[in-house]
Amino acid sequence: MTTARDSILIAAISGRALARAADGAGYVPLVVDFFADMDTQALVPALIQLQDLARGFRWGSLEAALEMLAAHAPSPPLGLVYGSGFEDRPDILAQISKRWPLLGNDPATVSAVNDPALFFAALETHAIPHPETRLDRPADPRGWVVKRLGGAGGNHIAPAGRVRPSGKVYYQALVPGRSVSALFAANGQDARVLGFSEQWSSPTHSKPWRFGGAVRPALLASQAAEVMTGAVVQLAAHFHLKGLNSADFMLDGEVPRLLEINPRPGGTLDIFTNDAAPLLAVHLDAVLHETLPDRAIVIQDASASGIVFAPHALIIPHETVWPDWAADLPHPGERIDKERPICTVLARGRSADEARCLVDAHRDRLLAVLGASRTNSSAQEEYPARERRKR
Numbered sequence: 001m002t003t004a005r006d007s008i009l010i011a012a013i014s015g016r017a018l019a020r021a022a023d024g025a026g027y028v029p030l031v032v033d034f035f036a037d038m039d040t041q042a043l044v045p046a047l048i049q050l051q052d053l054a055r056g057f058r059w060g061s062l063e064a065a066l067e068m069l070a071a072h073a074p075s076p077p078l079g080l081v082y083g084s085g086f087e088d089r090p091d092i093l094a095q096i097s098k099r100w101p102l103l104g105n106d107p108a109t110v111s112a113v114n115d116p117a118l119f120f121a122a123l124e125t126h127a128i129p130h131p132e133t134r135l136d137r138p139a140d141p142r143g144w145v146v147k148r149l150g151g152a153g154g155n156h157i158a159p160a161g162r163v164r165p166s167g168k169v170y171y172q173a174l175v176p177g178r179s180v181s182a183l184f185a186a187n188g189q190d191a192r193v194l195g196f197s198e199q200w201s202s203p204t205h206s207k208p209w210r211f212g213g214a215v216r217p218a219l220l221a222s223q224a225a226e227v228m229t230g231a232v233v234q235l236a237a238h239f240h241l242k243g244l245n246s247a248d249f250m251l252d253g254e255v256p257r258l259l260e261i262n263p264r265p266g267g268t269l270d271i272f273t274n275d276a277a278p279l280l281a282v283h284l285d286a287v288l289h290e291t292l293p294d295r296a297i298v299i300q301d302a303s304a305s306g307i308v309f310a311p312h313a314l315i316i317p318h319e320t321v322w323p324d325w326a327a328d329l330p331h332p333g334e335r336i337d338k339e340r341p342i343c344t345v346l347a348r349g350r351s352a353d354e355a356r357c358l359v360d361a362h363r364d365r366l367l368a369v370l371g372a373s374r375t376n377s378s379a380q381e382e383y384p385a386r387e388r389r390k391r
Helices: 016-024 038-043 059-071 090-099 107-113 116-125 222-239 279-289 352-373
Strands: 007-011 028-033 046-049 077-082 144-148 157-159 169-173 178-187 191-201 211-216 242-252 255-262 302-309 341-349
Touching (some): 016 038, 016 279, 028 059, 059 090, 077 090, 077 279, 107 222, 191 222, 211 352, 222 242, 242 279, 302 352, 341 352
Parallel strands (some): 007 077, 028 046
Antiparallel strands (some): 211 302
16 A cells, blocks of 8 residues: 655745755645746646845745645645745745744744844853954955855855945955855754765856855865864754755865854755755654764765856757756746856766866866757747846
């Protein structure tokens, strides 16, 4: 006899990676996001696309979408898992929690982790190394960056001397090194680091720290890994973190400095996918049962993912045949503006270097195929241009 699978609501800027993780863990994913990419549509039984990404999630439209998904769910939803898009909107998470169980960090935790005054005070309390950080603009902004609160994907970072930003921001001294992230599960009191990845940027003049991709495993000395693990464990207890989270460090030689914690499943889900220990099962075990894995995820090969950005405005040809190593697939006839993401490419290799090289090769191959579709007056555009996903 077949057992009915539990349904899970998913809300994120782009829901494909979370939907894939939910399906791999044996759940029925019901998704609301801003893109309704083709592979997300193929994966889930129900998907609602929100409009106006520039304004982000708003409770009125999100509530209506979630109510519709829940009404058509094959089984009563277990709760809601959220991804990117709520970093600066704990009030919406609070609204969600009144209607469905919130399967992740609660609104107060999300607010605290994303509050630079509280977060960096906690780092000082626990003597965790981090770049010098301040809320006011330094008198001499050279060597400083400005970060917008609630941003993601590196698009919210700019040189402090280039602009005088408005809104909620903070300032951080630039430090050298490699960008390394720790994926971890937490249960409110303790944490288990599941693995480390290394990120790279895909810079433009206006977005010099734009996220470009990530590769696993990151090559680390044991001492650096121990320091980063210690920081994660201390902060997981301090902020009562739950479920899958990630901590971003800048590693200068073997000295790690913590930049931020993302209190949600993040952009490395694809490269840590593991059938033996499905990540969303790890997430839900930690949130619902306070159970953590006994050890880090063991995966024999290396894995990488990278974002393919449009070198010029283009329209996706109707005859495009997407390879199985491409994800977050735009629709035929969709216009992608210059420097906007087209899709994600994935690769596995015997080493991190090989996986990264394969991602670069996949990107070049796709751009060569799509390059002939440069926007011109005769192109048939069926989908409006839109700013695509956050990390």
